[in-house]
Amino acid sequence: MNPTIQDVARLANVSIATVSRVLNDQPGYSEKTKQKVLKIIEELGYQPNAVARGLVNQKTGxxxxxxxxxxxxxxxxxxxxxxxxxxxxxxxxxxxxxxxxxxxxxxxxxxxxxxxxxxxxxxxxxxxxxxxxxxxxxxxxxxxxxxxxxxxxxxxxxxDDRNGAYAATKHLIDKGHAAIGMIAGSEDDPIAGWPRIEGYRHAMREAGLSLEETLVQSRESFHYHEGRRGFQVLMKDHPELTAIFAASDELALGAISAAYEASITIPEDVSIIGYDNLILAEMSVPPLTTIAQPxxxxxxxxxxxxxxxxxxxxxxxxxxxxxxxxxxxxxxx
Incomplete structure (x- = not known):
């Protein structure tokens, strides 16, 4: 038989109301009493019923x-x-x-x-x-x-995705790059697509660099395979590029993979910066410079x-x- 709240109260030598208050993190007992009740709960393996608790305090936890x-x-x-x-x-x-x-x-x-x-x-x-x-x-x-x-x-x-994308592009500019492309999400995506594209454009505009539409490769998602395709199109349209900002680490890793297949060396031929700082960024070859989100x-x-x-x-x-x-x-x- 499963232990009940009555069992907990009896063994802890407290009232059922006190056990209920401890379970629901409500005041009205000493720290010593709290620890005693929690110890009995652990020893019995008592599992309070969320629905029953919800009937009392209108919460299910x-x-x-x-x-x-x-x-x-x-x-x-x-x-x-x-x-x-x-x-x-x-x-x-x-x-x-x-x-x-x-x-x-x-x-x-x-x-x-x-x-x-x-x-x-x-x-x-x-x-x-x-x-x-x-x-x-x-x-x-x-x-x-x-x-x-x-x-x-x-x-x-x-x-702030716009500021993060600006910081990524500005880092490339500060490293001496002027021919910088971007592999992005969709401009129709108001969450991470458009704001990151705007951050890139802001940094490029501020530095007086080219803002040709074809420098931004908008993709349907932020996933690896889109990064591969985006890199291929960018380098075909703009072989002069020396750096690329990829709007996610997965896009960046896809770009690095496509570069390897095309015998383009990263970062000697083309520098790449990502966005997210997933664990994959550390595992990449070479390890990926990126913007970390916490x-x-x-x-x-x-x-x-x-x-x-x-x-x-x-x-x-x-x-x-x-x-x-x-x-x-x-x-x-």
Whole structure:
């Protein structure tokens, strides 16, 4: 038979109400009592029923997280930050992989509503009117990570992608490069596509360098194979290029692979800088110079913001700093 809250109270020699307060992190007991109750809970292997607890305090101790993809390293690092901070506060995390698909996203939002999650973290995807209407019907706090909405009043945590892209391009310029191309996401992508392209253009314009449209290779995604194709097209159209800013590390690694096949040496012939600082950037040959996003901190900060909202406090949107990580894929001219 599974242990009950009554068993915990009896062995700890406290009331059931005290055990409930400890479980729900409410005041009204000493630190000594808290430790005694937690010790008994651990020894018995007692698992409080989330639904039952929710009937009492209107909370289930769960947070829903929606990712456009759970297979990427970027998502893994954000999730690590979310789970670590959530578990510190005894919250569980329900992760949903939407595959950037409208129907799947709506279905998962319905599931999370049925599960009565206390809050929702929405990662790396644009908030549509349809999604926002569902958020409002769920009537729970929503925090955005690595994205933001200009249309809807939702708190977010992210880096400034325009400034990050500017810093990447400026690094190439400072190293003496003038013929600089870019492998980018879609200009129609308001999250990471257009802002990073604008950051590149700002740096080039500021330095008085060429801004031909064909210097920017806009791709459908930020994935490896798009980097390969983008590099091939760029070098065919602009063989004079000495440097490329790739708007993600995966794009950069695809470009390095295509360069190897074309007998183009990185960085002796062409310098490449990426964006994200995934672990793959360290494993690249040569190791990739890149702009680091603090993904784990983003996830952790999102949970802290979420808990403030759950507890009736305000949560201000946060822009975290990016960092230029210098390795071996960029050479001075």
């Amino acid at each position: 769960t947070i829903g997280v929606l990712f456009p993809s759970v297979s990427g390293l970027l998502s893994a690092e954000i999730l690590h930050g979310i789970e670590t901070k959530a578990h510190e506060h005894r919250y569980s995390v329900i992760v949903c992989n939407t595959a950037e698909n409208r129907e799947k996203t709506i279905k998962y939002l319905q599931v999370l509503r049925e599960k009565r999650v206390d809050g929702l973290i929405f990662v790396s995807e644009a908030v549509t009117e349809e999604y926002y209407e569902i958020f409002c019907r769920m009537d729970i706090p929503v925090v955005l990570v690595s994205t933001q909405s200009y249309q809807y009043p939702l708190p977010f945590v992210k880096v 993904f784990k901190r983003m996830g952790s900060k999102a949970v802290r913001m979420m808990l403030d909202l759950i507890n009736g406090k305000e949560a201000e949107s946060t822009i975290l700093p990016h960092e230029l990580v210098i390795r071996d894929s960029v050479k001075s001219r």
